[in-house]
Amino acid sequence: MKQAEGGLRERKKLQTRAALTEAALRLALEKGPDNVTVDEIAEAADVSVRTFFNYFPHKEHAILGRNPAHLERALELIRTAPDEQSPLTTMWMIVHDVLQELLSEGSLTRRGELIMTSPSLLFHLMLSSMDDERQLSEALTERIGDPLRAKLIVTSAGTACRVAVELHKTTPDSAPGDLVDAAFQLLAQGIDPDYQKGQV
Amino acid sequence: MKQAEGGLRERKKLQTRAALTEAALRLALEKGPDNVTVDEIAEAADVSVRTFFNYFPHKEHAILGRNPAHLERALELIRTAPDEQSPLTTMWMIVHDVLQELLSEGSLTRRGELIMTSPSLLFHLMLSSMDDERQLSEALTERIGDPLRAKLIVTSAGTACRVAVELHKTTPDSAPGDLVDAAFQLLAQGIDPDYQKGQV
DNA sequence: TAATAGTTTGCAGTAGGTGCAAGAATCTGC
DNA sequence: GCAGATTCTTGCACCTACTGCAAACTATTA
The missing domain is CATH 1.10.10.60 (Homeodomain-like)
Known part of the structure; x- marks a missing residue:
């Protein structure tokens, strides 16, 4: 045995x-x-x-040192989220869950900055994120029904993080956490209320 | 000479x-x-x-056969957009500009499906898109001022396309164009009106 | 037509990545 | 504590991607 x-x-x-x-x-x-x-x-x-x-x-996988436990926890958070919690709120909690751990073990700054300097690393990170994304989307679809919206929420959360990190590089005075929050806020309420499809 | x-x-x-x-x-x-x-x-x-x-x-670059003219036209569209056109609307026009050409030359379906089957291709595409994204974000920031919002709008437009294509694969009855439109609509108006930051 | 500038090519070399089979280490039942 | 099954490590041969360099070739220009 x-x-x-x-x-x-x-x-x-x-x-x-x-x-x-x-x-x-x-x-x-x-x-x-x-x-x-x-x-x-x-x-x-x-x-x-x-x-x-x-x-x-x-x-690249060795350098990224991805932790499989993060995905597990994220899926768990989605599955056990209370009904009254809105989906993007759940995603925010997931992001901060991971962020917190990375900050506490001190590897975020080291590894994070490294990743942003190397397209190849970033690329592999995104590649392995794709599969995570798929699983998260499925879990969220399970919960809210609408697959398009579920996928958009999951990917948008990812994009929010990426944009926040990128922007933090050019304007280091603003904290990454604040930028993430601002991005989530924008995505939640709409990035363009004046949008009008089909003005061709 | x-x-x-x-x-x-x-x-x-x-x-x-x-x-x-x-x-x-x-x-x-x-x-x-x-x-x-x-x-x-x-x-x-x-x-x-x-x-x-x-x-x-x-x-991968050879297979992708990226056309540098697309980026040029996109930048031009952003710079020359009328003041009253909302930024996401401009992005929609860019997306459809490219989409139209790809459809008309018949390479979208062939190349598009190919890309979706190969992670390596997909990520070379995204990698080269990253630089495009940066340039588009800069142009859009020039126009609307807010860099965070500009970046989010550009990247969200990209994500919308990706999500639409992915979803089209699992539910082929819905047209890609319609899915793109629906995704844009959701992003414009907000993917989660009930979002509440910080329910930790 | 001769000089020049740009393109193609072969060659040698570095590095990532895989399949295979032999050998070493660990685990299992006794 | 030992024999046999299982699993891990390793070396080796091999394939592919990609780069620098210098020679050969080809279009351009005067």
Whole structure:
């Protein structure tokens, strides 16, 4: 029978994975994300290159070090949200849930800024976000019925974060959290009340 | 002195570029976008692999065959929009401008569906869209002042298109154009009037 | 037609990424 | 604590994407 959680094997895998993400992030910060090779990361984590690719499909995944638990929690938040809570409010809570953790472990600033400097990283982040998005949309559709609106709410929440981070780079005086809040507010109430379709 | 436009050299470059995108798209459709190699594309277009990379930085760019003229026209539309036209309305016109051309040349369905099947293609598209987005946001900020709102409007328009295409795949009975319109409408008026920030 | 400027190409090299099979480590039932 | 099954690691051979360089070629210009 398979040993559940506490096995040595399990722990070693977690260790290896942690060592790889740690090394990847550190080296990426030191040398710039595009100047790190998989060879270096593997060597720093003391495993073979081949093993690296057993853990991550792409170099970028190691640097991003995505936490699968975040998606789980987000889905849970959507499923257990009280009826009276509006959908975008739920999304706001999800965003802040993740944001809080990233801030508390101090990896947001390091990793976040890194991501914004590298198109390739950003790209892979978005790529892996696509699947999350799909799952979140499905969960939200389950709740509110309208699939178009559900998808728009989920993707808009994502866009709000991205826009906030980008804008924060050009105007560092405004806090990212405030920008996220402002973006959510705009999206909720409408980004253009004067819109008129079909003035062709 | 440099010959302006009609030179043989100029025409040959256009020809080569066209041959490459044509071959890339055709092969991608035949064999699936991830099973095409640059070798094949180059051979089909009767040029060397090295020449391929003189024209496109990535394989995906050839398949996407992005038309630089689209961005130019979009920027022009933003700059010359009448004062009374609301910003999202302008974005709607841009979207339909491109849509119309893609439909008329018949490449939307072929290329569009292809793109949606390949994460790699999708993300090269988004990646190159990021730069477009930046330029469009700047132009729109110029016009309406508020950079956050401008960025949100531009990115939301992009998201609307993406969501519409995705949704069209699962519910093919609704036309993509209608879905785009519905998405724009929702975004304009607000995706969640009951949103309340900070119910933590 | 000769000089010039721009294009194509082959070649050599770096790096990401995968399949396979052998060997090492862990886990299981006894 | 041991034998056998399971799982992980690793080296190796291989494919593909992509870049820099210098030589060969071709259109343009005077």
